[in-house]
Amino acid sequence: MLRARDFWGALVLLAASIFFLWRTFDIPLWGGNRAGVSNAEWYNSAAIVPLGIFSALLVLSVILLIISIRAGGARQALTSVGLGWDRIEALRFTTIAVILFFYIAGLVPRVDFILGSGLLITALTFGFHKGLPERMILSASAVAMAGLYAMTQHFPQAEWRAHDDDWVTLVLWIALTIGALRRARGDRVIRAMPIIALVAPVLLVCAMAFGFRQNVPNRGGLIFSQIEYHYYVTLRPLWRS
Amino acid sequence: MEFLITQLAGFGGAFLALIVDPLTYIYLIISMLLGITFGALPGLTATLAVTILTGFFGNKVPLDYSLIALLGAYVGAIYGGSYPAILLNIPGTAASAATAMDGYQLAKLGRGGEALGLTTTASFIGTLIGSTALLIFVWLLLLLSQNIASPEKALLALFGILLSGTLMSEDLVIKGWISGLIGLAMAMVGLDPLLSETRYTFGWSYMLSGFQVVPVLMGAFAVPQIIEGMRHTQMGQLAELRGRITPSLSRVRQHLPTIARSGVIGTGVGALPGVGEDVAGWVSYGVGKSVSKESDKFGKGSFDGLLSSETANNACIGGALIPLLVLGIPGSPPAAALMGAFKLNNIIPGPTIDPAIILRVVAIMVLASLAMFLIGLFTARIFVKILLLPKVVFLPIVMVLTTIGSFSVGGGINDLYLMLGVGFVAYFMAMQKFPIAPLVIGVILGGLFDETFRRSLLISGGDLTVFTSRPIAATLLGLNLALVASQIPFIKRGFARLTRRA
Numbered sequence: 001m002l003r004a005r006d007f008w009g010a011l012v013l014l015a016a017s018i019f020f021l022w023r024t025f026d027i028p029l030w031g032g033n034r035a036g037v038s039n040a041e042w043y044n045s046a047a048i049v050p051l052g053i054f055s056a057l058l059v060l061s062v063i064l065l066i067i068s069i070r071a072g073g074a075r076q077a078l079t080s081v082g083l084g085w086d087r088i089e090a091l092r093f094t095t096i097a098v099i100l101f102f103y104i105a106g107l108v109p110r111v112d113f114i115l116g117s118g119l120l121i122t123a124l125t126f127g128f129h130k131g132l133p134e135r136m137i138l139s140a141s142a143v144a145m146a147g148l149y150a151m152t153q154h155f156p157q158a159e160w161r162a163h164d165d166d167w168v169t170l171v172l173w174i175a176l177t178i179g180a181l182r183r184a185r186g187d188r189v190i191r192a193m194p195i196i197a198l199v200a201p202v203l204l205v206c207a208m209a210f211g212f213r214q215n216v217p218n219r220g221g222l223i224f225s226q227i228e229y230h231y232y233v234t235l236r237p238l239w240r241s
Numbered sequence: 242m243e244f245l246i247t248q249l250a251g252f253g254g255a256f257l258a259l260i261v262d263p264l265t266y267i268y269l270i271i272s273m274l275l276g277i278t279f280g281a282l283p284g285l286t287a288t289l290a291v292t293i294l295t296g297f298f299g300n301k302v303p304l305d306y307s308l309i310a311l312l313g314a315y316v317g318a319i320y321g322g323s324y325p326a327i328l329l330n331i332p333g334t335a336a337s338a339a340t341a342m343d344g345y346q347l348a349k350l351g352r353g354g355e356a357l358g359l360t361t362t363a364s365f366i367g368t369l370i371g372s373t374a375l376l377i378f379v380w381l382l383l384l385l386s387q388n389i390a391s392p393e394k395a396l397l398a399l400f401g402i403l404l405s406g407t408l409m410s411e412d413l414v415i416k417g418w419i420s421g422l423i424g425l426a427m428a429m430v431g432l433d434p435l436l437s438e439t440r441y442t443f444g445w446s447y448m449l450s451g452f453q454v455v456p457v458l459m460g461a462f463a464v465p466q467i468i469e470g471m472r473h474t475q476m477g478q479l480a481e482l483r484g485r486i487t488p489s490l491s492r493v494r495q496h497l498p499t500i501a502r503s504g505v506i507g508t509g510v511g512a513l514p515g516v517g518e519d520v521a522g523w524v525s526y527g528v529g530k531s532v533s534k535e536s537d538k539f540g541k542g543s544f545d546g547l548l549s550s551e552t553a554n555n556a557c558i559g560g561a562l563i564p565l566l567v568l569g570i571p572g573s574p575p576a577a578a579l580m581g582a583f584k585l586n587n588i589i590p591g592p593t594i595d596p597a598i599i600l601r602v603v604a605i606m607v608l609a610s611l612a613m614f615l616i617g618l619f620t621a622r623i624f625v626k627i628l629l630l631p632k633v634v635f636l637p638i639v640m641v642l643t644t645i646g647s648f649s650v651g652g653g654i655n656d657l658y659l660m661l662g663v664g665f666v667a668y669f670m671a672m673q674k675f676p677i678a679p680l681v682i683g684v685i686l687g688g689l690f691d692e693t694f695r696r697s698l699l700i701s702g703g704d705l706t707v708f709t710s711r712p713i714a715a716t717l718l719g720l721n722l723a724l725v726a727s728q729i730p731f732i733k734r735g736f737a738r739l740t741r742r743a
Contacts, residue, residue, distance in 0.1 A: 002412065002673070002674060005672065005673045006673060009669075009673045009675075013419065020426065020441070023441060027438060027440060028438075041702075041703055042703065043695070043698035043699060043702075043703035044435075044436065044695075044699060046433035046435070046436055046438035046440060046695075047440075048694075048695060048698070049429065049690070049691045049694055049695065050426070050429045050440060050441075053422055053425050053426050053429065054426065056418075056422055057419065057422045057423070057426065060415050060418060060419050060422065061419070063415055064413070064415060064416070064419070067413065067415075092471070092472060093468065096467075096468050096471055097468075097665070100464070100467075100468075100640070100661060100664075101661070103640075103644075104644065104657045104658065104660075104661050105658070108644060108648070108654065108657060109654045113645070117641045117644075120637060120640065120641065121637040121638065121641065124471055124633065124636070124637040124640070125633050125634060125637055127471075128471040128472060128473065128633050129473065129631065129633045130473050131472055131473030189631060189633065189634060192634070193634075196634065196638070200638045200641060201641055204641060204642060204645055205645065207297075208297065208645055208649055212297055212298065212299070212301055212302060212649075213301050214297070214299055214301055214649035215648065215649050216645060216648070216649065217644075217645070217648050217654075
């Protein structure tokens, strides 16, 4: 099975190394004008190391391809064994990929970090705790809907401070939590999930913003903007005075 | 003698400064608990613990304090991996894989408490051996490193990547090399270090500054663990923790030769560029099996076997810091994350590093090992309780941690895209048994390799003999060539034939 996967891996590596070798030739190698230095020698070129790297990668990917073909990898390459996934595993990977993609690309930049992360924790815990396909799909759909709404309604950076996507995420998070609690009565993990999903992001974002004074995503989010306001206006004067 | 006294005096000063500062204890205890937790939870690693803390501290917390937390978490995580190895037969980190061989058998025999206590003591002594070696050898190597110029640095960086690829590969060695080359290729993105020529930016201004280390580390080490770990699993049978944990002095004395030998082996393996604690554990276990009086018991519940790997993996930490501090080449994947922290704080590890930092690192290591020893002995029964925590509970929190960590260090959404992209690539690579550590070592050393290789050529006017005319460079070139040649089939066959005849 591993050699069948190696067959695909080697093909991808082969294509990537050829592509990047071709791109490397865009960098002047012999006697070109480099960063204002004209008629420079070959050893000055910024292409020299990348050329070596991608040539070596090309050679090694050919060797890997030969090894995999000799071991029968090519014969199995188009079977489910060769691809390495059965239907359940493919669904598991796809739903996780969807959740992570919409979380990073849709929710983190546009939606309050506590809300987005709460939804993520709920979706991942509920969706994958028992390994049931319908739960995976339900969780991925909830995150995808929230992320898709945020991306389509507020794609440009200038609109990232809007709050309607925060409300949509909050509603989806509550709905998913209620659905999870109703479906999994008596399950200790699912019962603890709402508390973890709320407490963990609140603690983390507050520790980062006020403890370590680091930059945090979407400071103007629905909940975090209130926390920040009360930290500076209500709480901080208490110990500063 | 005078050298040793100077060293000890310097170390004493650094240690005193450390212990009189109350903040030290806050950073150390919290990071140690976090490190042990990361080590104890299968699926989380020491590298991840150090990387996440690097993201949290960034450059907003003084390096003096962030080093306490990073090293505390590093020491704690390597030690914490022994808990599930002994009680669940699942190594918490790769470094404890060899520990599980004997640890679980001992726990099943009702000697889990004794095994945990001796492991804690051995890890403590191992860390001290590594720290002592760091204190002594780092200075000797620093003196030697005055003769190291661009050709040597380039060849050493290449050697680190090749060696890491060779030793970290579970499957074919060329997979390790490919992984290292992918890392090197990633380091080529952005403005080149000598002429500021743009490379592979595809017109995207974010790419001009190249790939940031922290998002790459987070992506490479966290995202694949999250994707792989989000599945329904039946937890293993937790062996009952019976017996007294605190070991008796006579038991420790009985195993002292094994602990000392393993400490030296662990430190030595750690000092090899790019080779991690897991290799140290296995090498020491292998040596232990061949020299121990109870070698027939190895794998069936031998204390010698248990202590061989557990001492070595903790001793490896000090060893791994030697090439990092002296040459700027990380000795292990967590040390690569530490290098990221140094870089974030504009400190370039290598021959020009401030000696006070080295002394502080050694002092922190000694204090961290003491903290680990005490916390380990007195809180072991509490940590045992977290071993059965399902991955679906803590991995989503890790995802949130890595997201906020990556975002904070670079301050941009693009870093998150990079983290996710690297994460998916690393997941597919791990699925095909490509080791991830050489990739990260490649990303970290790529800039150094590119700059020093081209500077060597520039200074010599394109004369390639610059890599053979200097003794250290020639030796390193020979080592690189030997490493590659040792994997070529007909050379391997010839060598095997020669050794058979001999």
